[in-house]
Amino acid sequence: MPLLTYNQFGGCVQAAVPRFAQNWLNPQQNDAVSAPPAPPVFIVAGPGTGKTTVLALRVLRHIFVDEFPPNSIMATTFTRKAASELRSRILSWGVATQQQALTQAQANGDQPTVQWLQNLDINQVQTGTLDALAEEMIANDRQPGEITPTVIEGFMAKGLLRKNVMFLQGRHNNPDLETHLGSFNRQFPGVSSFTSKLKVCHSFADRILHDGVNLNAYSTQGQGHQILADIVNEYHNYLITHQLMDFALLEQEILNRLQAGRLQATAQPLQALLVDEFQDTNYLQEQIYYRLCQNSGAALTVVGDDDQSIYRFRGATVEIFANFNNRLQANIGIRPYPVNLIENYRSSERIVNFFNHFISSEPTFQSARVPNKQACIASANWATAPNQNIPILGMFRTNIQTLANDICTFLHDIFQGNGRTIAVAGGTQFSIQRNPNGDFGDAVLLAGKVQETKPDGQPRLPSLIRQRLMDDYGVDVFNPRGRDLAIIPEVMRCLGIMLECIDPNATIQNSIPRIRQTTINTLNAWRNAGIQFAHSNPQPNLPNTNSLQQFINNWANRNAPNMTNWPSEWPLLELLFTVVTWFPIFQISPEGQVYLETIARTIAEASQVSNYRSAILSGTTYDNNSVRDAIREVFEPIAEGEVEVDEEIMPYVPRAVFPIMTIHQAKGLEFPLVIVDVGSDFRTNHHTQRPFRYPQNSLDIHLTEDQVANYSPVGLARQQRTGLDRAFDDLTRQYFVAKSRPQNILLLVGLTSQIEGCALHENATGNIPNNWSADGGASDCDACDFRRFCPSPAQYRTNGQTPPPPVAPG
DNA sequence: TGCTTACCACTTTTT
């Protein structure tokens, strides 16, 4: 007899959590939460259908109804961001529910329940990425005398592969290896460069573990196969013998130990395992989940959406999700209890119809989806507000400059002006207004990539939007990944000034052996930028150092007029935070804060490995060494582009800036207004852009899958679809994610080339969404879709295909 | 219309 029945639990949640006060779960959601621990629950959840809500409530249900101790429940997700989101929901709803239940039990004088609730610590629920939890499992599993291996990340792992494996036996320039790698890596500029070879070998090593590849069988296929297999084996052996693990080895180790009956500290008490984003699970992870359940008898819940599987590069195998029913039966011998969540609470009815149409209208894609996949339906809430049901908008221009200008004007009208009126055929008018207190943060630009410049230095759309928004409307964009840290003007000036301080005239810098010339050039460019900036005599003048120029001079002389002694040890971090005084952008602008944090983090990390702890010594014989160390460990990595910005350090981005992000980053997010770049790069029908627009061949990632398919347990499942089909599937899913993000408004933008040849637009008169600036409005672009439906005519000429006719949704 | 030649544009994501 449970302390709380499911209905009592639901009542407590409703009373405790405001968002459930009026609206409890819909029948399908309720079905998913109320299902008993066994059999496993298989939740297929379309976008915006409340998947995280259901998962969080199911965790709480296990606690309050099934009476599983919180520390016996494990919930995993795919990214750290998603993990923290899930955790915060479990905690906030859980604690509120606990309070509510406690109040009721006290009122009823139910002493056992009161006691039970008082001892309940919801904080003990285990949440995180599988890798994070795996690290804990290993740590908890330590046997006497055993050393717990250290987990290393990409940069360091590649370095070890380079030093200890690739350069052995002349592999770095072995022609057999090069030919073999080239056979499934066609990317520009090929695999001839060492960096590229290293990258390919490293990701292949991951692939071997993720896919459970029989490497011995693979290696006998040829000379190149053999060398590649040797490299992978030696790399893994090197890590293992040095007590190191990369993420793939970590997961492999978990599976090995589970199979050997170890990890009892984790497995024994485990009563529930909940897996989010199951569509992005790889084979190795799947085996871990099954084995964990087998060893513990834990209740399993998996949630996901095959249509949003966009992590193939990480070994994600959507077939694992799509065939869950059979695979679970084969592995554990049970059939799951299926639940479909289809009611979409996020988007307007038109948007739901639009992305439904996008995902379901291509016949060849349908067999890649979960069998009998049901379409989403818009929540009834939207039906009450027909004037909010704004058509899908399109903005297509002949060049990106005009496109950027018009996007900025549109954003300005909405967020700084009086809104926009959209007239569609038939005379209906829609008015677009910002929300009360609405700001640029309500909108987002989503694109496949957010780089601001092309390889040849030409600006891309995000860069032009950045300029226009700032110049015309004084609005900042937030696109910290759009530019390499080494070329951001303020970063260059700041680092240049620091260099001039610690190493005037580059004397020490130029004495560093084997530093690359390109790196020297970058460092000198920074110095020049810094010197010029100092000459401009920027404010403020510090109370005790006068001008920036004076500050630099003091440093150069290691002597300040108002100081009796120059400190014998000056931390680089302190120098950074002093120099930053002259760069208000690092405090004011959200991007600036991210950049500053990134530089500071690099210094802090360097201090872990540097002999001088990232400090500049003065008055000893080691002075020059400390400067040289600082340049090698801090400035050089930044100059070489090895330091990546991590925008996750921003708890939230101020609402007055316009965010630009990749579609991958936007997964799981929603915005009132979403602008999707469906082709601002596609000026011509260029073959090198086909992979991102309308693939004609398998891409490298699919060739790699095929490469190991015969030696992997999941090879056959994947090869149900050709490489070309998989290329289309990936693109379709990526843009499905993009198009299912908006709440109210979806605006597709691109160059005019992208809508030429669309049957609907050619036949429609005056309805082409290409005259925004002329009439101040845009037309309904519901049926004009991207890639499958509106490629340019020349593509069909070369394909010898007839364009499939677009179908109006609904 | 057919041929020659100049020009083009060449990811992304994460643990």
Next chain:
DNA sequence: GTGGTAAGCA
């Protein structure tokens, strides 16, 4: 480095 596309020309 490459494998087209699209413009230029007869």
